[in-house]
Amino acid sequence: MGKTAPPTTIPIEEFSGRFVGQSKRVRELLTLVARVAKSDSTVLITGESGTGKERIARILHEASPRAHAPFVPVNCGAIPEGLMESELFGHEKGAFTGAVTGRPGRFELANGGTIFFDEIGELPLPLQVKLLRVLQEKTYERVGGVRVQTANVRVLAATHRNLEEMSREGRFREDLFYRLSVIPVEIPPLRERREDIPLLMTFFQRRWEEEGRGDPVELGMDVQKALCDYPWPGNVRELENVMERLHVLYGGETVTVDLLPEKIRQHLSSIPEPLPSPMETSSDPLPPQSDSSPDAELPVLLDGASASLLPDPARLAGSIDAESDFSLTAFMGDIERTLVQKALERAGGNRSKAAELLGINRTTLIEKLKRFGIS
Ligand SMILES: Nc1ncnc2c1ncn2[C@@H]1O[C@H](COP(=O)(O)OP(=O)(O)OP(=O)(O)O)[C@@H](O)[C@H]1O
Numbered sequence: 001m002g003k004t005a006p007p008t009t010i011p012i013e014e015f016s017g018r019f020v021g022q023s024k025r026v027r028e029l030l031t032l033v034a035r036v037a038k039s040d041s042t043v044l045i046t047g048e049s050g051t052g053k054e055r056i057a058r059i060l061h062e063a064s065p066r067a068h069a070p071f072v073p074v075n076c077g078a079i080p081e082g083l084m085e086s087e088l089f090g091h092e093k094g095a096f097t098g099a100v101t102g103r104p105g106r107f108e109l110a111n112g113g114t115i116f117f118d119e120i121g122e123l124p125l126p127l128q129v130k131l132l133r134v135l136q137e138k139t140y141e142r143v144g145g146v147r148v149q150t151a152n153v154r155v156l157a158a159t160h161r162n163l164e165e166m167s168r169e170g171r172f173r174e175d176l177f178y179r180l181s182v183i184p185v186e187i188p189p190l191r192e193r194r195e196d197i198p199l200l201m202t203f204f205q206r207r208w209e210e211e212g213r214g215d216p217v218e219l220g221m222d223v224q225k226a227l228c229d230y231p232w233p234g235n236v237r238e239l240e241n242v243m244e245r246l247h248v249l250y251g252g253e254t255v256t257v258d259l260l261p262e263k264i265r266q267h268l269s270s271i272p273e274p275l276p277s278p279m280e281t282s283s284d285p286l287p288p289q290s291d292s293s294p295d296a297e298l299p300v301l302l303d304g305a306s307a308s309l310l311p312d313p314a315r316l317a318g319s320i321d322a323e324s325d326f327s328l329t330a331f332m333g334d335i336e337r338t339l340v341q342k343a344l345e346r347a348g349g350n351r352s353k354a355a356e357l358l359g360i361n362r363t364t365l366i367e368k369l370k371r372f373g374i375s
Contacts (some may be wrong), residue, residue: 018059019052020203023193029056029185036183037063042135044120045158045178047187053158054118056187061114066154069341071107074085083128086143095144107140110153120180121161121172123216128173135179190232190239197228200236204243208251215252217243226268232280267370321358337372340365344374 019030027035036043037060045053055071061071079087086095090105104117117123124132134140139148144171157180190197201224205216219227232238242264246255257265339358347353355365369375 002324019055020200021193021196022199023195025193026196032185033059034063036060036185037067039183040064040066040154041179042155042157042182043185044163044183045156045185045187047158047160048189048235050162050235051189052236053089053160054116056185057114057116057118057156057158057375060156061116061154064114064154066113070110071114072110074106074186075114075118077119081124081127084124088127089130089140089142089149090145091143092145095128095142099144102142103223105142107134107151107153108149112152114154114156117155117157119159120157121159121163121166125171125173128176132173132176132179154258190235194228194357197232197239198224198290198353200239201243204240205247208243208247217246217250217252219246220253220254220256222257223260226257226260226264229271230264230267302303310361336368337374339372340368340372344369 019026019033021027021030033056043057043060045056047053057073058071061067074088076084086099086103086105088105088107090103090108091099093099093102095102098132117131128138134151138151140151141148163172163177163181167174167177201219205219210213227239227242234241242261245261246259250259255269260268340354343354343357344351347357351365351369352362355362358365360368
């Protein structure tokens, strides 16, 4: 009696171990993925570069009834246009100069499984027509061949581009776009799910250790905060690379802020410390100069003879126009730096006096000077 092979699909509970994240957005994403995995529908995965589109595609395959068969990725941006057709559909012997033997294409290799078109927005228009035909008719021919082959594959696609906009501009076929996006799955950028950053950091630390690559790094609170505050334009891939770099350089040690990559330190120095609320500043004289007081960290608006140090808010607002960079963080950082510089000038380079003018203690001022690179 022939036994059927047990399904090798991954149980739904394991999804969170494969796609790290506990934020609401990730939980919603994984719930959708769990539902979609069971179907045979075409899925279009969208998201910025490095958000985990390919990872989600693999999970979709591994949790599907096709998990026992191959998962075949096709990077549409990496295959030269002239070779694409034979890469996808294969070719017969003698189909073109150099085709000394016949060769199966990726559709054939994926038979029974899943084919994943990464960067589908890069697929040349003539190939888009051919892919549409496969999706509609489930058939294709090898290049130079006459025999019609049946495509028994599930199609997944991913892109960081806006395909709808591309189809409006005539750069992507609208009919293919609709055919691909039967089920759209969007992966949010890391900066919109910051709660996942600490989990990912721990995940990469554990993985380093589990792979026997050495002792993991320890991350101090200030380093963890800096990594959580950073906007991660390269998303999880960038975080993964930073963690690898820290492990290679400082495995087993405690990483301090000064050891973080330049980009992250630069971002950190552009974050202004919180300003006091008007209630705190309206009538109070200079704050106590004690390091232990949290208020000692806050710049205090100056009164009387020192008031001219402060930029006039109306004048500042007037200098902002439609072309301006509206980043509040960068703007506040600029103001803080200017104030510090002016205070130092006013105090004739005397740091204690400048600190007093700014209403912060001397140690805080010295930290700020270092951060802003003011000598
Ligand atoms: N949630 C996650 N948990 C664990 N690792 C992740 C997660 N998301 C992404 N990664 C890892 O980050 C890296 C980038 O992910 P992936 O290649 O899937 O991104 P992508 O969106 O397909 O990128 P691109 O658009 O540049 O092709 C991979 O090494 C992947 O394993």
